[in-house]
Amino acid sequence: DSGVTQTPKHLITATGQRVTLRCSPRSGDLSVYWYQQSLDQGLQFLIQYYNGEERAKGNILERFSAQQFPDLHSELNLSSLELGDSALYFCASSVGPGTSGRIEETQYFGPGTRLLVL
């Protein structure tokens, strides 16, 4: 158990719908990362927040948005869902902002949310 929790574990929805994925980081971690993993694309970095502020942006679609709240939990909002959005969505957390090689930059991954868009 990494200490990172994600809800829900599974989500089935229809095209055009909107869903919200939630992530609670490990106690004391300030960074939250979101990743998407689909069968044909591998692991893709979406976005990182550090202490409430957006820190880095990856291949995140405009239909997707995220935020980190004052209590440091984070939500990933996916809207106008398409079949191709079906994937495993991981959240990870770390103590630091991610730019050094120190131990506090180690990312701990949650169990993921499996999204199926029908």
Next chain:
Amino acid sequence: KNQVEQSPQSLIILEGKNCTLQCNYTVSPFSNLRWYKQDTGRGPVSLTIMTFSENTKSNGRYTATLDADTKQSSLHITASQLSDSASYICVVRRSNDYKLSFGAGTTVTVRA
């Protein structure tokens, strides 16, 4: 073209043997490089993180090397165990916009 290329795509080794995985990258400017182990259907687990000034870093039977001049890294697994069967992913971070670039991974299968 992916900025992080891993090889081989997959490999099969016998229990107790060693193996080496390769990661070549073009990401620039460079911040750090990470190796992850991912079991099927589970979140990745961090093995090592290395910055520009670090050449070698070990985590148990896993040893990563980094040559920042040639932009190459390797992950060496010593005395492989059945539990080492997993996908190993190389990730490089850019230092200006902090973006992370992922390799496609190397799938390692350890057989008894």
